[in-house]
Amino acid sequence: MNGYDIFSQRRIVVLGSRSTGKSSLVTRFVEDSFSDAYSPTIAEMTYEHPIAYADKDLNCKIVDVAGYDEFSILNPCHAIGVHGYLLVYSIDSTKSFDNIKTTYDKIIDFTGLQSVPAAIVGQKADLTTIRRVTVKQGQALARKLGCAFIETSAQSNVDVEKPFHLCLDEIENELKRKRQWPPERPQAQEESQCLPM
Numbered sequence: 001m002n003g004y005d006i007f008s009q010r011r012i013v014v015l016g017s018r019s020t021g022k023s024s025l026v027t028r029f030v031e032d033s034f035s036d037a038y039s040p041t042i043a044e045m046t047y048e049h050p051i052a053y054a055d056k057d058l059n060c061k062i063v064d065v066a067g068y069d070e071f072s073i074l075n076p077c078h079a080i081g082v083h084g085y086l087l088v089y090s091i092d093s094t095k096s097f098d099n100i101k102t103t104y105d106k107i108i109d110f111t112g113l114q115s116v117p118a119a120i121v122g123q124k125a126d127l128t129t130i131r132r133v134t135v136k137q138g139q140a141l142a143r144k145l146g147c148a149f150i151e152t153s154a155q156s157n158v159d160v161e162k163p164f165h166l167c168l169d170e171i172e173n174e175l176k177r178k179r180q181w182p183p184e185r186p187q188a189q190e191e192s193q194c195l196p197m
């Protein structure tokens with residue numbers, strides 16, 4: 001037992017094209033480590049990491065997945081029992097940016113939901129001289145898909161914790177909405193103004 005109950009568990013899946021810096025973002029956040037060497041993820045890794053969020057201690061399971069391209073078929077394990085997503089592109093790659101919408105649409109198609117809690121992450125924000133995707137483009141896509149947005153640099157250790165907190169914001173909002181479902185019925189009008197005929 002780790003002292004956490006099921007209500008404090010949050011499963012966050014990290015998806016995006018190859019070499020966008022997904023593993024680097026996760027390991028920088030969880031272990032505060034970074035390597036310049038590229039070691040592609042073959043077997044996905046799940047990290048258990050506690051995050052203090054609002055007045056709760058959440059036990060986050062962060063699933064670092066191998067790169068998804070536009071032809072990848074969504075693995076059901078990356079859609080079932082998932083609370084939220086980090087959708088990662090690299091700011092020097094238009095292709096990885098275009099793949100964000102494709103991946104989001106795959107999740108929506110698979111789950112049949114209208115939206116899922118997610119944060120779009122523009123990684124490698126330190127690569128300003130070879131930037132291909134502007135902040136405005138990132139923000140516009142996030143608005144369109146109803147997701148949060150942030151740029152990060154795992155290498156320079158900039159804002160690496162923010163995507164996880166933004167994603168938890170989205171998750172908590174969604175859980176709140178679900179708890180309120182069905183919406184309260186309007187109070188029966190006192191002293192009905194309808195007269196029985």
Ligand SMILES: Nc1nc2c(ncn2[C@@H]2O[C@H](COP(=O)(O)OP(=O)(O)OP(=O)(O)O)[C@@H](O)[C@H]2O)c(=O)[nH]1
Pocket residue numbers: 016017018019020021022023024025035036037038039040041042065066067068123124125126127152153154155156
């Ligand atoms: N400049 C820069 N390079 C980075 C950053 N994050 C990661 N990298 C480099 O980008 C390469 C790929 O990083 P990974 O974290 O392995 O990328 P990934 O998305 O997990 O790759 P796959 O597992 O193959 O999908 C490595 O050489 C990293 O050192 C960053 O913030 N800035």
Ligand SMILES: [Mg+2]
Pocket residue numbers: 022023024039040041064065066067
């Ligand atoms: Mg990886």
